[in-house]
Amino acid sequence: TLSSFILTATEVCPSLAAKGHIKKEEETDLCILLQSIATSCKYIQNCVRKLGLANLSGKNGGTTNVQGEQQMKLDVIAHDVFTRGLDESKRCTMLISEEEEEAIMCTSSPNGRYVCVFDPLDGSSNIDCCVSVGSIFGVYRANALGKGDVNDVLRPGKEMVAAGYCMYGSACTMVLTVGGNVRGFTLDPSLGEFVLTHPKIKCPPSGATYSVNEGNSRYWGGGMRRYVDHVKYHKEKPHALRYIGSMVADVHRTLLYGGTFSYPGDSKSPNGKLRLLYECFPMAYIMERAGGAASDGTQRILDVCCTGIHQRHPIHMGSEEDVEEIDRFYREAAADP
Ligand code: P6P
Secondary structure, three states: HHHHHHHHHOOOOHHHHOEEEEHHHHHHHHHHHHHHHHHHHHHHHHHHHHHOOOOOOOEEEEEEEEOOOEEHHHHHHHHHHHHHHHHHHEEEEEEEOOOOOOOOOOOOOOOOOHHHHHHHHHOHHHHOOOEEEEEEEEEEEOOOOOOOOHHOOOOOOHHOOOEEEEEEEEOEEEEEEEEEOOEEEEOOOOOOOOOEOOOOOOOOOOOOOOHHHHHHHHHHHHHHHHHHHHOOOOOOOOOEEOOOHHHHHHHHHHHHOEEEEEEEEEEEOOOOEHHHHHHHHHHHHHHHHOOEEOOOOOEEEHHHHHHOOOOOOEEEOHHHHHHHHHHHHHHHHHHOO
16 A cells, blocks of 8 residues: 555665665655655645535635635635645745745744655545546655745655656546656555555556647647647658646546646746646646656756746646657757748
8 A cells, every 4th residue: 555655765866875875764754754645645635536525616715825726615625635634744945836926934843854745635626526636746855854944845856756646537546756767556345545555656658648738729839730630641650649737637538548738838828827827737747757757848847947936837648759759859849931
């Protein structure tokens, strides 16, 4: 189960362990932090499951989040559950939530060692029609014990030590990596436990689907347009379009089946729509550790340095060969607009 995996996570950030930078207490603290997230996800999935029955559907009385987006009741519940659970874990110095403009300092955690960034309920605008939604999270080590500072997260995504998401779909599935393999756990409601169902997720090297909102195609630049035309009208292997409009669901399908998921920058939104810190980085971290890739058309996503906790960034992720092909079309378009 997830609990036993977390408690024996001997492969916590092999890159840091290799440099002797991770000590036993750091592993234990990370395990406790991840356990707190797992508990929050169980609570949220319980709310999602009984949405209409418990009057949890609909908007949260006209409130909006930092992005100016209409909040759903479940957005606020998910944010509160994640925030309280992580703060109470006493393992974090600071939290960054999509639902909160400012960084949340965990003032009652003098030994807090980690910073957790999260989108507590991504895709919530789809929730009233029962489309899959999810929670996305990433973990950084804080620079100073017990003292959170926004600079702890204004760095490249490759410095994360763990990332994951929980999808509330036909099954409740947690996908998690602590720097090594990507594992998938499925919630067994009869046990109340996440059971290991995908011991080592690998993203296929290439796929037969592309996933992007074609409704924005009039705003696309040359790179995206050339790639989509290439796969749509491919002589031997025309690709199928699959777009759910809920990032966790689109990424989960891409991770397991291959292909690409894109939210490109365009003339209407030069940085795209998805947030770098708590959407792009965690998903890119997972995708790479599953053998896939993630870029913005010109550079590896995990090499991008975050400069603002809610900044948006274009992203293409999925099968390594397919993402390389997108990058090639972006290079061609830049050379010959
Ligand atoms: P569009 C959901 O609102 C979300 O943030 C992501 O989950 C999803 O990938 C994206 O927006 C969909 O955006 O513009 O295609 O509706």
